[in-house]
Amino acid sequence: MRKLQSFLMLTDKGYSDLKKAIAACTLTNLALMLPFMVTIQIFAELLKPLMGQELSWTRMWLFLGGGIVAGVLVFFASKNDYKKTYITSYMEAETSRISVAEHIRKLPMSFFNSKDLSELTTNIMADCSTTEHVLSHIIPQLSANAISITLVCILMAAFDWRMALAVFVTVPVALLIILASRRIQNRLSEKQVDSKLKASGQVQEYLEGIKVIKACGLDGSKFAALDSALRLMKKMAIKMEFGTGVFVTGAQMILQAGVGLTVFTGTYLLTGGRIELIPLLMFFVIVVRIYGPVLVEFTLLPELFYHRIATKRMRTLMDTPVMEGDAEKKLGRWDIDFENVSFSYNAKNPKEDAVIKNLTVSIPADAITALVGPSGCGKSTVSRLIARFWDVGEGSVKIGGVDVKTLDPEHLMSYMSFVFQDVVLFNDTVYNNIRVGNMEASEAQVMAAAKAACCDEFIRALPDGYETMLGENGSTLSGGERQRISIARALLKDAPIVLLDEATASLDPENEALIQQAISKLIAGKTVIVIAHRLRTVAGADKIIVLNDGRLAEEGTHETLMQNKGLYERLYRIQQESLGWSVRAAQ
Numbered sequence: 001m002r003k004l005q006s007f008l009m010l011t012d013k014g015y016s017d018l019k020k021a022i023a024a025c026t027l028t029n030l031a032l033m034l035p036f037m038v039t040i041q042i043f044a045e046l047l048k049p050l051m052g053q054e055l056s057w058t059r060m061w062l063f064l065g066g067g068i069v070a071g072v073l074v075f076f077a078s079k080n081d082y083k084k085t086y087i088t089s090y091m092e093a094e095t096s097r098i099s100v101a102e103h104i105r106k107l108p109m110s111f112f113n114s115k116d117l118s119e120l121t122t123n124i125m126a127d128c129s130t131t132e133h134v135l136s137h138i139i140p141q142l143s144a145n146a147i148s149i150t151l152v153c154i155l156m157a158a159f160d161w162r163m164a165l166a167v168f169v170t171v172p173v174a175l176l177i178i179l180a181s182r183r184i185q186n187r188l189s190e191k192q193v194d195s196k197l198k199a200s201g202q203v204q205e206y207l208e209g210i211k212v213i214k215a216c217g218l219d220g221s222k223f224a225a226l227d228s229a230l231r232l233m234k235k236m237a238i239k240m241e242f243g244t245g246v247f248v249t250g251a252q253m254i255l256q257a258g259v260g261l262t263v264f265t266g267t268y269l270l271t272g273g274r275i276e277l278i279p280l281l282m283f284f285v286i287v288v289r290i291y292g293p294v295l296v297e298f299t300l301l302p303e304l305f306y307h308r309i310a311t312k313r314m315r316t317l318m319d320t321p322v323m324e325g326d327a328e329k330k331l332g333r334w335d336i337d338f339e340n341v342s343f344s345y346n347a348k349n350p351k352e353d354a355v356i357k358n359l360t361v362s363i364p365a366d367a368i369t370a371l372v373g374p375s376g377c378g379k380s381t382v383s384r385l386i387a388r389f390w391d392v393g394e395g396s397v398k399i400g401g402v403d404v405k406t407l408d409p410e411h412l413m414s415y416m417s418f419v420f421q422d423v424v425l426f427n428d429t430v431y432n433n434i435r436v437g438n439m440e441a442s443e444a445q446v447m448a449a450a451k452a453a454c455c456d457e458f459i460r461a462l463p464d465g466y467e468t469m470l471g472e473n474g475s476t477l478s479g480g481e482r483q484r485i486s487i488a489r490a491l492l493k494d495a496p497i498v499l500l501d502e503a504t505a506s507l508d509p510e511n512e513a514l515i516q517q518a519i520s521k522l523i524a525g526k527t528v529i530v531i532a533h534r535l536r537t538v539a540g541a542d543k544i545i546v547l548n549d550g551r552l553a554e555e556g557t558h559e560t561l562m563q564n565k566g567l568y569e570r571l572y573r574i575q576q577e578s579l580g581w582s583v584r585a586a587q
C-alpha cells in the first residue's frame, strides 16, 4: 500500500485520509446493498401466491420498516463518505499545490533553464487537479467496488456456486482486456499530455507576445502555430477517447455476455430441478445490480493509467533536489570574494560552454563596485553567482569569508537587495507591492520608503493612492515609476548588500535623475555592486571590475583604468564618441 502512497505522491496525512475514504466508500457500497436486499425480500414475498404459499402482511410491514432503516443508513453512510472522500481529497490537493510551489521556490535556477512557465503552471494546477480527481473520484470508488463485488461474489457462491460462477466468469476476462491495453493507453496518454502542454505553451507565448505579434503583423503565422497546436490537442483527445473507448467497450460487451450466461445457466438448472424459481429470480436481479459497479470499474481503470502519465512531470519536479544550506549562520562582514570561479549554464558541457572562466576578484565591503565589460561578458552572471541563483562549477564565492554554497538561499537572500532593469510587480495594491521588501514593515515605514524612492507623489495621484491595484505586472505604470517602486522595496528591505543590474539603462533623463536620487539613498553605507553599460554612470565607483569573455580583464578606479589604456579606456572612448549620435535618415 505504501507503493500507492508514492504513486499518488501523497503526504502521510493524505495517505491515512485515503484509507479512511476507501473504508467509508466501502461502507456506503455495502449500505446501498441493504435496500436492494429488502427489495428482493419483498419481491420474493409478493411471488409467494404464485408458488401456492400465503403472502404474510406482517413480514411485508417488517421489510418495509427494514427498508426505511436501510434508507437512513445509506444517508448517513453517504454523508460520511462525502466528507471523507471529497473534502479530504480537496485538502490534500491544496497541500500538494502548496508543496509544489514551495519546492519550486527552493529549486536551483538551472532547473528553470530547461522549463518554461506554462509547464510549471501545468504542474501546479493541472497535475494537482488530476491527483485531486483520482483521490476523490477514482481510488476510493475503485477500491470500494472491488471489495463489495468480492463480498457479493463470496455470498453468492455460498448460496449457489454454479450461478455465482456464471455471474462472475466474464469479469476476469474483461479485466484482462483492460489491463492488456495498458501499454497502448499509456502511449496515447503521453501523446495527449504532450499535446496539451504544447497547446498551453503556444497560448501563453501568444498572449505574452501579443504586442510584438500585432506590431510586426505576425497575426497569421503566429495564429497558424497556435492553431496547429490546438488542432493537435483536439486530434489527440479524440484518439485517446477512441483508444480507451475500444477497449472499455470491448470489456463491457464481454462482461454483459455474463447476463446471457447467467440466464442460460439458471434456466438449465431450473429445468433440471437443481434450483428454485425464487432464488433464480434473485440471481437475475443481482446480476443486473452487480454489473453496474463492475462497468464503472472498467471506465475508472484507464483514468488511473492516465494519472501516472499526467503526473510524471510533477514527479520529476518533486524529485529534483532543492538547494540546501545553513539557514542560521549569521554573516558579519560584507566583502565578497571570487576565488578561481568557473561557471557554465550548461552542466553537460561545463568546460566548453564556460561563461565565467577562472575568475578571482574581490568586491570590498561598504563601497561601490562596478561590473563593466562588453555585452555577454558575464556581468549579470557574476551577480547571480553572488546571490546563489546558481552554484559555481569550480572555485568559490565567499561573503565575509563564508562560502555562499553553505548558506540556505533564502537566508542568503535576506542579506541582499536587488534592483533590476526588468521590474516584477505583482497583481496587488501599490502598498503591498512595496511591502514585499519587508513583510514586517509598518505602514509608516512603507510610506517612508516610498518617499525616499521618490514614489510618494505619483502614488498619491493614482485613483486609490496606495491602495490602487496594479494589474498584471504593473502594466498601468511607466517604466520609471515601476523602477522607483522596486527601489522603495529595496529600501524597505534595508539589506547590507545591494545589487543594481542596469537599473537606469532604459530611462529618460528626468526619470533617471529621480532614480539616481532614490538609489543614492538606497546605497548609503552598503556594499554595492552596480552593473552598467554606460560607463560614465559608474565613473565615480570606488572600484571598477572589467570583464571580458568571462575573465578579469582589468580592475581599478576610473582614473587608473583610463591611464592603463586597456579595454575600459577603449569602451569609454567609444561611448563618449557615440554620445553625439542621432537618428538620421539614410542618404
Ligand SMILES: Nc1ncnc2c1ncn2[C@@H]1O[C@H](COP(=O)(O)OP(=O)(O)OP(=O)(O)O)[C@@H](O)[C@H]1O
Pocket: 113, 345, 346, 355, 373, 374, 375, 376, 377, 378, 379, 380, 381, 382
Ligand atoms: N540562463 C541562461 N542560460 C544559458 N545561458 C545564459 C543564461 N544567462 C546568460 N547566458 C549566457 O551567458 C553569457 C553571459 O551572460 P550575462 O547575462 O552574464 O552577460 P552580461 O555581461 O550581463 O550581458 P549584457 O551586458 O548583454 O546584459 C551570455 O553568452 C549569455 O548568452
